Amino acid sequence: MIQLENITKSYKKNHVLNNINLTISKGEVVTLIGPSGAGKTTLLRLLNWLEVPDSGKITVADAAIDAAKYTKHDVRNLRGQSSMVFQHYNLFKNRTVLENVADSLIVVSKMKKKDAFEKAEALLKKVGMSDKLLDYPANLSGGQQQRVGIARALAVDPKVMLFDEPTSALDPEWVGEILHLIKEIAAQGMTMILVSHEMRFVRSVATRIIFLEHGELVEDSNPKDLFEKSKNVRTQAFLQKLTYEEE
Amino acid sequence: MGKIFDPEFMIRSFPEVLQALPTTLFIAFVSGVIGLVIAFIISFIRYANIKILSPLAKVYISFIRGTPDLVQIMLVYYGIPLFLKAINEKFGTSFDVNGVPSIAFAIIALAINAGAYMSETMRSSLLAVDSGQLEACYSVNMTRFQALRKVIIPQTIGIAIPPLSNSLISLIKETSLVFTISIVDIMAQAKIVGARSFRFFEIYIVVSIIYWVVCAVVAFALSKVEVYARRYERKVDS
């Protein structure tokens, strides 16, 4: 489903990702954890070509792209496979809740307006935002904005969903419901890559967990093994810090 | 001569000076619209960093910023006829070199001038739109063009209106230079009335009031447009 081959990415002299190789199968819920600056966001953004790798190949579902040689068409094809839920929501500020979800259906999928709005409405109902269809994002709480962000990402019928710390900008009272929503989507079989440090949630939803540090995949395991039996000193050190912060 | 200051003459002169207001407004409006179109094109050339054109656009902006408005009007006024003449000689066309109305020169010069300033405004407004907005567009697979049309440009307009409003007001005031190429705008009209009566001070008060009112009305109207263009922003409870 997803394959990264020899992916490297640096900003000037800052090597953010060093020769990453990673394969993810359909239906997996993969959680990336790691310290700030490890390259988690960069890794997610590569999959949507929001960031261009210096070298390497990326395959997502039906699209493959090689950093050494690619066309605009390859980029669009790649982006068509996945969609992203952002840490800071990034809702279209000038569009209503309904338009935020329907826009891509109208301009990208070329659906009829009426059908697009119907589909958007159904998705917004699913995320519990039916009563705010005509509001602008600025008038919503963080939790509501993120629900719209999730509906927008679902609208394009992605084969893979990418979540970059979807709850870290939220006030604590909204975190639970967003995590619950993500869990529901996971339960329906969606392939996901998720950056999150909500450890209880990660334990319950992830089928696989990857610890990333200094642009390297330090450990790649299932949650139970990683949390309870990791022998890797770097993983242990990081987890210790996390639990300390949680207490 | 009598009175030092003659308010009655001043009031009586309003209608005569106002006769030239349509000329002033016409020049300001047409050069403003053309200036906007130029600004739109130039700001995109710079935003998309198009080869060759982008550095040329930079030179254009730098030149307009670095030379007096009056000099630019003179360059257009004397330059365009020479240019037409050269074209006539080279291609055997027969443009009427002396038949170009002065008002056309005024509009061209002011539009080129306003275009440079407004393009900088638009470019910085485009850049002021949060980069996450474009990324979100890409994440649902919009093209750059679709993103610009649906999301980026509407937000740019909201950001750009206040500075564009300033440019437009500068432009209205700059039209007062066109009397130098023998166009009878309100400034020229004022000079005529003033010369006849030798009451220049009164007449310049008249002109300044007219400019002031026009600029205030334009500023007010554009502030209303701004409110509409930014309607999606958080409402501050008052």
Ligand SMILES: Nc1ncnc2c1ncn2[C@@H]1O[C@H](COP(=O)(O)OP(=O)(O)O)[C@@H](O)[C@H]1O
């Ligand atoms: N656009 C950018 N320009 C320069 N450096 C960047 C950019 N984006 C990220 N970085 C750098 O890349 C490294 C990894 O960042 P990121 O992927 O955001 O890490 P994480 O999400 O794991 O915290 C950091 O050192 C960050 O400063």
Ligand SMILES: [Mg+2]
């Ligand atoms: Mg990050």
